[in-house]
Amino acid sequence: MSLEKDKFDKKLREALYYQLERSQLYRYMFDKLSPISISELDNIPTKTLIEVLPFILTDMFKFKKGVFHLLTYIDIKNSASDFVVTLSSGTTGETSKSVEIRSKKDVHFIVKEFETALKMLNKGKEYDVSFIFFPHPREISQPEPLSRYIGLPAYPFLSIVIGVHLKAKEMNYVLKNGKVDFEEVFKRIARRVLKLEKNEKIAIGGSTILTYRFLEYMEEKNLKLKIGERGFVQVGAGGWSGRKGRKT
Amino acid sequence: MEWEKGSQNLGRIISKKRFVDLVEKYLGIPFHNVGDNYGFSEGTSSYNSRFFREYKGKEINDFIHFRSENVRIVVLEPETLTPIYEPGRIGFLKVISPFGISSYPGLSLLTPDLVEIVDVENNDILSFRVIGRAKKSEIKGCGVKFGKD
Numbered sequence: 016m017s018l019e020k021d022k023f024d025k026k027l028r029e030a031l032y033y034q035l036e037r038s039q040l041y042r043y044m045f046d047k048l049s050p051i052s053i054s055e056l057d058n059i060p061t062k063t064l065i066e067v068l069p070f071i072l073t074d075m076f077k078f079k080k081g082v083f084h085l086l087t088y089i090d091i092k093n094s095a096s097d098f099v100v101t102l103s104s105g106t107t108g109e110t111s112k113s114v115e116i117r118s119k120k121d122v123h124f125i126v127k128e129f130e131t132a133l134k135m136l137n138k139g140k141e142y143d144v145s146f147i148f149f150p151h152p153r154e155i156s157q158p159e160p161l162s163r164y165i166g167l168p169a170y171p172f173l174s175i176v177i178g179v180h181l182k183a184k185e186m187n188y189v190l191k192n193g194k195v196d197f198e199e200v201f202k203r204i205a206r207r208v209l210k211l212e213k214n215e216k217i218a219i220g221g222s223t224i225l226t227y228r229f230l231e232y233m234e235e236k237n238l239k240l241k242i243g244e245r246g247f248v249q250v251g252a253g254g255w256s257g258r259k260g261r262k263t
Numbered sequence: 264m265e266w267e268k269g270s271q272n273l274g275r276i277i278s279k280k281r282f283v284d285l286v287e288k289y290l291g292i293p294f295h296n297v298g299d300n301y302g303f304s305e306g307t308s309s310y311n312s313r314f315f316r317e318y319k320g321k322e323i324n325d326f327i328h329f330r331s332e333n334v335r336i337v338v339l340e341p342e343t344l345t346p347i348y349e350p351g352r353i354g355f356l357k358v359i360s361p362f363g364i365s366s367y368p369g370l371s372l373l374t375p376d377l378v379e380i381v382d383v384e385n386n387d388i389l390s391f392r393v394i395g396r397a398k399k400s401e402i403k404g405c406g407v408k409f410g411k412d
Contacts, residue, residue: 019332023361030361030370038368062386065335065359066346070373073305089366098366103304113305116366124363125307128331129300132311135329136298172304180300219290223282223299224273230285241291248286249311251300257273 024061031056031068037088044069076103076113078161087116100169102159104252112161114169122175130179136247137216144211145181146204148195148221148229151188152178173252181218181249195225197232208242218247223254280324283314299326301393303374307363308334310391318381327381329390335359336388338380339373341397348386353379353394 035042035053048069051059076086089098099122103113117125134140155177158168187207189200204219211217220226226248233239283294297314312326330336338354340347347354356374364370378391 023332023335026361027359030364034364034368034370041368041370065337068359068371070357070371071368073303073372073374076305087367101304115305115369117363118366121307121363121365128307128333128363129302129309132309132331133300135311136296136313176302176309219292223277227277227282227285228273230282230289233289234285239289239291243291244293244296246290246292246296248290248292248297249300250298251302254273255277255279255299257275257277 027061027064028056031064038085040085041069041071044071073113076115077111078114078164079111083114083165086114089116089118098167099175100162100165100167101172101175102161102169104171104173112159114161114165115172116167126176126179129176130182133180133182133249133251136249137218140216142181142183142218142247143215144185144187144207145183145218145220146187146189146200146207147181148189148225149173149177149180150190150193154190154192180251181220183218190225195229197229200229201233201236201238205238205240208240208246211245216245216247217242218249220247220249220251222252223250224257226250227254279314279326283324297326299328301328303372303376305369305372306334306358306374307360307369308358323392325392327390327392328378330388333360333362336391338378338388338391341377348380348383348388350380350383353377355397356391 035045045053050067051064056064097118099117099119101115101117101122131139152174155171156174158170162169187203189195189203208217279299283297286292286297287294294314294316299312299314301310301312302308308331310328310330312328314326315323317323318327335358337346337357337359338348338352339345339357340352340354344355354377356376356378358372358374359370360372361370375397377394377397379394380388380391382388382390
């Protein structure tokens with residue numbers, strides 16, 4: 016058994032006991048739906064356990080005033096400073112957002128996971144230069160209106176992970192006050208590409224829709240660059256359906 | 264184009280193939296250097312991908328997403344909600360994530376996203392393609408089946 020698998024198996028059981036102890040909702044679901052009992056947990060193979068564990072639908076995290084408390088273990092009023100409330104952006108254009116209360120340690124883990132994933136194309140290394148079709152993280156790190164119902168400041172999930180999207184020594188956020196000027200962005204990228212050192216890597220991306228619109232702009236104007244293997248395009252946060260966020 | 268707190272509306276579906284064709288033609292960046300990051304805000308992990316024109320001899324023109332070592336993936340057949348493992352089959356994505364969930368019950372989550380299984384090793388799903396999202400009524404149906412299990 017590999018060390019990684021060992022670590023996962025051990026953590027899975029720890030996390031399951033922890034969740035069963037603290038979450039009334041999950042304990043109820045487990046007792047009602049799981050084909051195995053709690054006394055069998057230590058002896059069941061991990062593969063089987065993964066298959067049979069009852070699941071919570073992600074849709075259940077969509078904010079509903081009466082049931083919100085069932086989806087956290089924490090008495091947030093007493094330890095608010097240790098936690099961060101995150102909200103989804105609503106990829107499908109639905110108005111209800113999902114809400115998760117996360118410890119700061121968990122947020123650190125999530126950011127690390129994103130960072131690792133987003134460096135995959137560049138063999139796990141940070142890029143040298145990036146042009147990012149997202150606003151600067153500080154532009155979207157204001158508490159959202161839903162905060163007043165939750166009783167704590169709630170932030171877009173994206174504002175937590177946006178800082179590691181296309182992490183580079185030189186990061187250029189191309190949205191200013193929510194707007195992007197494609198002509199100016201093209202000129203900036205073209206100028207920077209000309210100055211790229213032989214071993215430097217450049218990444219372009221961010222919002223799928225805005226990156227796509229930028230590519231269409233280049234097509235309309237017949238503007239071409241030859242960046243080659245030193246270049247990467249990395250998008251994220253959905254948007255392939257052509258819509259992102261609330262209905263307009 | 265404007266960004267309003269993450270809200271954008273292009274009014275049409277983006278073809279992944281056309282997206283990557285434009286990257287190659289106008290930025291001069293090869294298709295294998297293009298990635299799309301998949302994740303969902305209720306979860307704790309991130310599933311980056313690489314674009315492939317072909318994969319294992321089959322034309323796909325799509326992104327293949329890879330799981331991290333900190334999660335395990337189960338794909339559930341949409342009608343029966345039983346686990347499936349054969350490459351090429353499509354089902355709902357269930358994610359088991361024991362890390363990063365100390366304050367909420369996020370250990371075992373079912374997403375409304377439909378994925379196609381790509382790489383599997385000893386019934387361990389290592390990669391997948393995102394096919395789409397179930398309609399709201401299908402998700403509700405899933406909840407009903409789930410309740411009856």
